[in-house]
Amino acid sequence: MAETVEIRWHGRGGQGTVTAAKVLADACLSGGRYVQAFPEYGPERAGAPLRAYNRVASKELRMHCPVLEPDVVTVVDATLLDSINIAEGAKDNTAFVINTTKDPKEIRAKLKAGPKQRVVTVDATKIALDCFGRAMPNSPMLGAVCKVTGLISIDHLLDDVRKSFGKKFSQKIIDGNIEATKRGYEEVKEG
Amino acid sequence: MATTLTLKELSKKEDRFTHGHRMCSGCGAPIVVKIALMATDYPVVISNATGCLEVSSCISEFTAWNVPWIHTAFENAAATLSGVETMYRSLKKQGKMDREVKFIAFGGDGGTYDIGFQSLSGAMERGHDMIYICYDNGAYMNTGIQRSSATPLGADTTTCPAGSVIPGKLRSRKNLTKIMAAHNIPYVAQASPSHWQDFAKKVQKAHEIKGPKFINVIAPCNRGWRSKTNDAILLSRLAVNTCYWPLYEIENGTTKITVTPKQKLPIVDFLKPQGRFKHLFSPENEGLLTQVQDEIDREWEKLLKEAKTD
C-alpha cells in the first residue's frame, strides 16, 4: 500500500455515501492504520450532490482538509457524471469506480481517462435492488472500492458492514447488504 | 405535619428571611417572601431573579436569607432552579442526599412576565418540582418604574408616561396566571399578602403537590404606585375586593375562587390612592377609566364562569 490512499466519493443525499465512507474507514482501521472519513456539509438534503472523503495511511494523518488529488474517485450515482466534474484534481494514476449499467470502455471514453488511470464499473443499484430491494448502492460500491484498492480483505469488510449496519437495521437488511457488498466486490468490470 | 396557619403558631417559627434587608420602607415584596417561607415547613432552596428583592436582600457580606439562596441573572430564576433541583434529584438517586427539600423561585413581574418568561415556561414544561412565586408590582421598579407586560392599563410609568397626547399605558396586562395554567401544570394560583392565610394555604398546598407550581402574588410598591408607605396591605386588599386581583387557584385544571369579596368594590377605590393613575381622573380620560372597569368586570365574570361552584 502507498503511504496514504485518498478517496473521494460522489453521491447524492440519501444514498448512503457518507455511511460507505465511514464503514470503509472503520474497516481500514485494522493493522494499526490511520483513517479519516468526512463528508462535505451543507444545508443540502436528500437528492443533492455531495462529496465524502477517506484517507487511509500507515502513519498519523494530520491533514485536515478535503482530498484535492484523489487516488480513487468513487461515483455512487452515475447521473452525476453529466452534472459535475468528477475527475477534478485526478492524478495520472487515479482509479475511477463508477456505479453504472454502462460498459467501462464507454465510461473511460466519457471521462477521457489517461492510460494509467483505471476505470472500473459496477451495476451497484441493480445489485442493491436484487439483494435487499432498495436503490441504496452504497454497500455494493463499498465492495467495489475494496476490490479496486485492495486496502482490506473482503471478509474483513463484510465483518465491518455487519457491525455497522447491525446497529440500525433488521437482520434481513443486514444480510442483504452483506450479499450486496460481496457482489459489488465480485462484479466489478474494468476496461 | 404542616404548621397550623394561625399567626400565633407561625410566630413561633424561626425567621428564614431576616431583618436587615434593604427593601424600601413599606415594600410589599418582603411580606410576600416572609409569608411564603413561613408556610414552608421543609428545608427549602431559593432561586431569585435579579430585581428589587434580590439586590436588597443580599449585598456584599450581608444576606437576609437564612436558607440556601442563589441568584444568577435576571431572566433565569426558573432555569437556575431547574439545575439546583435536578442536582438534588441526582444526589438523591445516588444516595448522597436523604432529606426532603423544596424549591422556590422568586421573581418580580419583569423577571417573570417578560425577560424570564421563556425560562419559566421551559422549567414548567419540563416538570421540575418547584414553586415559582412571582411578586407582581406591575413595573420594573428596581430600575425606576418602567412599564412591563404586567403594568395595568392606564398606568403612568417612566417609559409609558401619562403625557399630553398619550395617557399612560394603552395596553392591558398580560394574564400570566392563565398562561401558566395553559401549561397544564398541576397547580396555579393567585394570592395577595393582605390575605395572608389564603396565601400561606396555597403555598402549603403547592408544596404537597409534585411537579411545577406557579403562584402569582400582588406586591404593592409605594414608590412605583406613588402611594403611601403604609398602604401595601390596604392596596393589596383593595386589589382583591375590586376584583382587580381575584384570589383563585387552578388545581389539575379545576378553577376555584378562594376568596370572594363580600362586596365587589368599584375599581376607582383601588386606583384613587395611587399616583400612577391620577391622570385617569381628568375628564378627558373618562373613557379610559370606563375601559379599565369594563375589562375587570369582563375578566371577573369569565372567572366566575370557569370556577367550580361549591
Added chain:
Amino acid sequence: MAKVVAVTGNEACANALRQVNPDVCGIYPITPQTDMMQRFASYIADGKVDTESILVESEHSSMSACIGAAAAGGRVVTATSSQGLALMWEMLHIASGDRLPIIMPVVNRALSAPLNIHGDHSDAMGARDTGWIQLWSENGQEAYDNTIQAFRIGEHMEIRLPVMVCLDGFIISHSIERMEYLEDQEVRDFVGPFKNFLPLLDLDKPKSYGPLILTDLYHEYKRAQHEVMTKVKDVVLDVAKDFEKLSGRKYGIFETYRLEDADIAIVILNSAAGTTKDVIDEFRDKGIKAGLLKPRLFRPFPFEEVAEALKHVKAVCVMDRADSFGGYGPLFMEVASALYPLERKPLLLNKVYGLGGRDYLPSHAAQVLTELHDISRSGKVNVLKEYIGVRE
C-alpha cells in the same frame, strides 16, 4: 488497555463524558454540536450513565441550569457551538465568577450574520474574556483527551473554574478519525470522585450565591479571580503529566513542531495545525527551517512561555480563524503581547483564514511560509494583517 476506534470528534467527546459519568447535563441542540449531546442523551436513555439531563429550551437556560446544578454541588457538563455560546455569554461570566467547574465542549462554528454553520473560532474567541479556562484541540483524539483532563483542571481545589474544550466544527466534530479510547475505569480513576466546595445543598449551612457587590468590593473580587487564573498553568501541566502516564500521550500548555531551530514559524490553533505540520515538513525537505506553535491553553494565555518558545525565530505569522473587526485577530493580539517584552523580537504578521469553514489548504500554509521565508531574509513586513484564501 487502550481501545482503537474510528469515530467522530463529537462521538469521542460524548464518550469521554460518558466515561466520566457526570451528575447533571444540560442538553440543547445546535449544529455542529447537536450530535454530541444527542449521543449523550442516548447513553442516558440506555442507562449507560447515571446522569440526570435537563432538556432546556435554550442555551441561556442550559448554562443557567448548569450553574444552578454546579452550585448545588455536583459534576456538571453541557456542550454548545456558535450562536448557542453567544446566547450563553452573560451566564459564562456568572459560571466563572461563581467559581463553578462546569465542563463544556465547544464545537467551534462561525457567528451570524450571515448565518453559517461551519467551523471557525469566532464563537470561542468571543468568549475568551468570560473567565473560562480554554483548551483547544487539533483533532478528535485531543478533544477526547482534553475533555477528560478538563475535569481534573477545573475541579482542582485551587482552581474551581469552568473549562471549555474547543474543537473545530465539522472538520473535527463530524470527521471520523482513528483514535484511542481509555478504559472506562481508567477514566473514572483518573478524574476521581467529585469534591464539593461550598455546595448550596448543604442545608445546615445556608449560603447565598450571587450577591450584589458594589464599588466597595467588586474590584477586589475580580482581582482575586485573576489570581486563580495565574495558578491554572501549573495545574494543567500536572494533570497532563498524570495523563501521559495513563495514556502515553504528552500534552503541554502548547505544542511546538520543529520550532527549536526554526527561522520562520506559524502560530495556529486546532485542526489547521495538522495541515500546517505536513507543509512544514515539505519546507524542511527544501532546506527551509520552518516550525509551528499550536496553543493548547488559550485562557489563561501562557505569555512568558510563548515568548520563550518564539524568541529565536526571525519571522512569525499568527493565523486567526476569527476576526476582530477593526483590530488584529485575537490570537495575534495575544502573541504580539507575549513578544512585546522581548528585546529582540521576531517580525510578526497576522493572517485571517478559514472563516465560516472556508477550507484551509496546504497551499495556504505554503503561501504563508514562502512569505515568511522572504521576510526573514528581507527583514521587511509589507502588510501586517491580511486575509488568505479569500477571493478578490
Added chain:
Amino acid sequence: MKPKGWKDLPPGSVVLEGGSAAKFKTGSWRAFRPIWKDENCIQCLFCWIYCPDMAVKVKDGKRGDFDYDYCKGCGICALECPGKKGQKAIVMTEEGK
C-alpha cells in the same frame, strides 16, 4: 474595621453566613416611629405578619415591643392595627420629637 483586600475574599463571592443581614441595622432609615400601646393591644399579631422588616418582636405567641434596630417606620402596622374599641394599639410619631 479595615476594609477587606482581595486576598481576604471568599471564593466565588459566596456569602457564607446565612441571615447575616441582621448585622445591618436599618432602624436609621426611620422618619416616623411606631409606638406600641400594650393597653390597646388585642394580640391579633397583624402587625407582626404584615411588617416587611421583621421588626415586631413576638415571644411565645405574645407580641412584645418593636425592634427599633430594624423598623423603617413605614406605618403598615399602625394602619392595619384593629386596636381595642376604636383605640389603636400602634400610633406613629415623628422621629426625634
